[in-house]
Amino acid sequence: MLCHEHTIAHSLKETLNQFLDIEKRCELIGRARDITQIVESLITIAQQILPFKTYAFYLIDQEKGDYHLRYAQQLDSKHKAIIQSHFDRGIIDQIMSEKRASVIPDFELTETNQNPTTGFIIVPLLAASHKMGFLEIWPISIQNICEKKQLPMLELLARQASIAIENTLLYQKLTETHELLKQSQEQTVHAEKMAAVGVLASGVAHEINNPLQIILARVQFQNRRSHGTEVDTTLKLVEKEAFRISNIVGSILRYAQNQNRQDIQMARIEAIIDDALLLTHAQLAAHQIQVDRCFANDLPEVMVNSGQIEQVLLNLIENARHSMKKGGILYVRTLKKEHEIQIEIEDTGYGIPKEYIGRIFDPFFTTKAPSEGTGLGLFLSYGIMQRHHGNIQVESTVGKGTKFVLQIPLQPPSPNEENTHH
Amino acid sequence: MKKILIIDDEAEIRNIFKEVLEEEGYTVSTAMNGDKGMEILKQDPFDVIILDKKMPFQSGPDFIRNAKPFLGNAKILLVSGSPSVENDCEIAGFLPKPCSIDVLVETVKKLTS
Numbered sequence: 001m002l003c004h005e006h007t008i009a010h011s012l013k014e015t016l017n018q019f020l021d022i023e024k025r026c027e028l029i030g031r032a033r034d035i036t037q038i039v040e041s042l043i044t045i046a047q048q049i050l051p052f053k054t055y056a057f058y059l060i061d062q063e064k065g066d067y068h069l070r071y072a073q074q075l076d077s078k079h080k081a082i083i084q085s086h087f088d089r090g091i092i093d094q095i096m097s098e099k100r101a102s103v104i105p106d107f108e109l110t111e112t113n114q115n116p117t118t119g120f121i122i123v124p125l126l127a128a129s130h131k132m133g134f135l136e137i138w139p140i141s142i143q144n145i146c147e148k149k150q151l152p153m154l155e156l157l158a159r160q161a162s163i164a165i166e167n168t169l170l171y172q173k174l175t176e177t178h179e180l181l182k183q184s185q186e187q188t189v190h191a192e193k194m195a196a197v198g199v200l201a202s203g204v205a206h207e208i209n210n211p212l213q214i215i216l217a218r219v220q221f222q223n224r225r226s227h228g229t230e231v232d233t234t235l236k237l238v239e240k241e242a243f244r245i246s247n248i249v250g251s252i253l254r255y256a257q258n259q260n261r262q263d264i265q266m267a268r269i270e271a272i273i274d275d276a277l278l279l280t281h282a283q284l285a286a287h288q289i290q291v292d293r294c295f296a297n298d299l300p301e302v303m304v305n306s307g308q309i310e311q312v313l314l315n316l317i318e319n320a321r322h323s324m325k326k327g328g329i330l331y332v333r334t335l336k337k338e339h340e341i342q343i344e345i346e347d348t349g350y351g352i353p354k355e356y357i358g359r360i361f362d363p364f365f366t367t368k369a370p371s372e373g374t375g376l377g378l379f380l381s382y383g384i385m386q387r388h389h390g391n392i393q394v395e396s397t398v399g400k401g402t403k404f405v406l407q408i409p410l411q412p413p414s415p416n417e418e419n420t421h422h
Numbered sequence: 423m424k425k426i427l428i429i430d431d432e433a434e435i436r437n438i439f440k441e442v443l444e445e446e447g448y449t450v451s452t453a454m455n456g457d458k459g460m461e462i463l464k465q466d467p468f469d470v471i472i473l474d475k476k477m478p479f480q481s482g483p484d485f486i487r488n489a490k491p492f493l494g495n496a497k498i499l500l501v502s503g504s505p506s507v508e509n510d511c512e513i514a515g516f517l518p519k520p521c522s523i524d525v526l527v528e529t530v531k532k533l534t535s
Contacts, residue, residue, distance in 0.1 A: 214435055246520050
């Protein structure tokens with residue numbers, strides 16, 4: 001009698017020690033910083049609870065709710081078929097909702113009238129509020145699994161791992177959100193700066209107009225009296241330069257005005273392009289960039305929001321300039337096509353690497369430093385072309401240059417088409 | 423003898439416009455703001471009023487509204503650096519700022535023919 005009680009007491013003590021041991025090892029999991037480390041620790045400790053070689057670790061996509069195989073060892077097609085049958089027969093769902101580690105004996109491999117010694121163990125991973133996934137194990141043997149209390153120990157282990165995984169995922173999400181917020185803030189600051197620049201430019205332009213008017217008018221008035229004299233040549237030059245200032249000021253004012261207008265009107269694209277070239281003329285010259293301007297003869301007017309198209313052109317010219325730091329040629333062409341007009345902005349700059357081309361229209365994608373750009377130019381340009389029912393495309397060769405092609409349809413879409421676009 | 427009134431807060435613009443138009447045979451009066459312009463209008467009728475759009479205290483369009491009873495048959499030329507489409511039927515024409523004196527003379531001639 002005494003001997004039996006002693007055995008029970010001893011067995012209980014041993015089990016308790018095992019549990020405490022597991023809990024201590026779980027500290028490892030708590031310290032892990034990514035999911036791979038967590039799973040490695042999970043597997044290591046689980047193998048100490050009951051030996052196994054083959055396993056499959058599934059994680060649930062928290063947004064879509066489906067299971068993904070993330071880690072596995074020695075998983076062959078037979079094992080995969082078994083897992084698939086567990087899904088198909090609803091066993092996984094049942095175990096996940098019962099929240100208990102379960103052993104499924106493999107009756108196929110067992111001879112009749114024998115107790116099964118092989119099978120599968122499925123351990124659900126659950127954090128406080130979420131199903132995180134599950135671990136399916138092929139243990140060496142499932143004999144005496146209940147006596148050895150291996151399932152509750154696996155559950156304890158699984159609970160720790162689930163919490164650690166949930167925390168890791170939350171931390172990752174937090175970091176991502178923080179990044180987005182930071183970029184969004186930078187964006188707002190930049191937009192406010194640009195708005196302030198617009199207001200300043202507009203004010204300056206207005207202030208310049210008065211003295212400019214006086215200079216121009218006086219020079220012209222004097223010119224009437226100075227025909228054929230030396231003064232005549234000088235005055236003609238001064239008049240020319242005054243007109244030049246006037247054009248620049250006009251471009252700036254039109255640009256500042258247009259940014260605020262929502263209206264779409266029939267316009268000549270050449271005028272908008274020339275405005276943009278005028279505004280960027282000095283910067284291009286400063287970088288030794290030659291402008292090669294080739295306009296089609298009979299380009300019809302198109303329905304556009306001039307300000308927005310100008311914004312797209314300025315963005316493309318700026319990008320071209322940025323790619324030709326040591327000088328080059330900027331080709332600006334207009335072409336008439338059957339159903340649309342085409343504007344080409346081509347440079348002889350360093351080009352865009354293949355791996356980036358698919359991303360250049362993504363918001364916040366940029367290869368420039370934060371002070372040089374926000375990574376929104378092409379994204380906004382893409383949106384503008386879409387709203388015009390047009391298109392923007394890019395071709396580029398590293399070392400040779402980049403070409404952007406804008407397309408604007410000749411016929412504005414009919415009211416029916418209009419409704420299906422958004 | 424056609425009469426022209428120039429209302430602009432910039433003295434040198436009033437001066438040069440006056441000299442140019444007087445050379446073309448017009449009689450020109452000037453005013454530095456809308457109020458002074460209104461006083462002049464109350465005394466005499468004018469054929470053309472050249473009016474700056476952006477002035478401190480009273481803008482061109484505001485002046486047109488306030489001076490309505492005194493305008494008579496005067497045709498209004500609005501001078502503006504930024505042509506925006508403010509369809510005031512009261513305005514007979516626009517002058518860009520800056521504008522060539524040729525453009526100034528041609529436009530005034532058209533309005534007074």
